[in-house]
Amino acid sequence: MNGKVMVGYMSQTGNTKKVAEAIYETIQGEKTIANLNQLENLEGYDIAFIGYPIVQEGPPSKAVNFLAEHGQGKKIALFVTHGAGLSLPPLQDWLQKCRDAAGNSELLGVFNCQGEVSQKVRDMMASSDVPKLQMYAKMAYLADGQPDAENLERARVFAQGIMEGI
Numbered sequence: 001m002n003g004k005v006m007v008g009y010m011s012q013t014g015n016t017k018k019v020a021e022a023i024y025e026t027i028q029g030e031k032t033i034a035n036l037n038q039l040e041n042l043e044g045y046d047i048a049f050i051g052y053p054i055v056q057e058g059p060p061s062k063a064v065n066f067l068a069e070h071g072q073g074k075k076i077a078l079f080v081t082h083g084a085g086l087s088l089p090p091l092q093d094w095l096q097k098c099r100d101a102a103g104n105s106e107l108l109g110v111f112n113c114q115g116e117v118s119q120k121v122r123d124m125m126a127s128s129d130v131p132k133l134q135m136y137a138k139m140a141y142l143a144d145g146q147p148d149a150e151n152l153e154r155a156r157v158f159a160q161g162i163m164e165g166i
């Protein structure tokens, strides 16, 4: 028996929510799925999958604060979506920031995949005078259609692995 599982997520345009739902479907037993905005704490849950998009090259402050306040000593698995391709070098730094932000929990694993970048963000980056952001705007199309069926399947396999490992 695994105990109670929470799948908590943040998602502005639905990408991370899709991953959250794929993870949720996979989990057997007592489970709850909730938007982090509606989740007060993790009391009563033995393990929590916590997901969010990368914003401005790192985890969103809301997720960082939530993990700092409620993650201590908890078994946590992270799932993260981002516009960047998996081979974009800075992605590893952003994911490291995610791991660091879960530092006081018992971190069981981190899943990440691409998520389609909204038009609003593309326009914002394209009109920026920061060369790096202009480059990200040009590359954004590489995440079109993500998370796709293959990435959602990867998320299910990740969740299964986490649940089997505890």
Ligand SMILES: Cc1cc2nc3c(=O)[nH]c(=O)nc-3n(C[C@H](O)[C@H](O)[C@H](O)COP(=O)(O)O)c2cc1C
Pocket (backbone or CB within 6 Å): 010, 011, 012, 013, 014, 015, 016, 017, 052, 053, 054, 055, 056, 057, 058, 081, 082, 083, 084, 114, 115, 116, 117, 118, 121
């Ligand atoms: C304000 C903002 C900033 C973003 N910054 C980044 C970034 O620094 N790197 C990146 O790879 N993607 C970035 N993205 C893209 C999102 O991480 C990506 O589209 C994600 O899948 C959105 O997830 P959601 O639909 O669950 O909100 C940003 C998106 C927004 C809205």
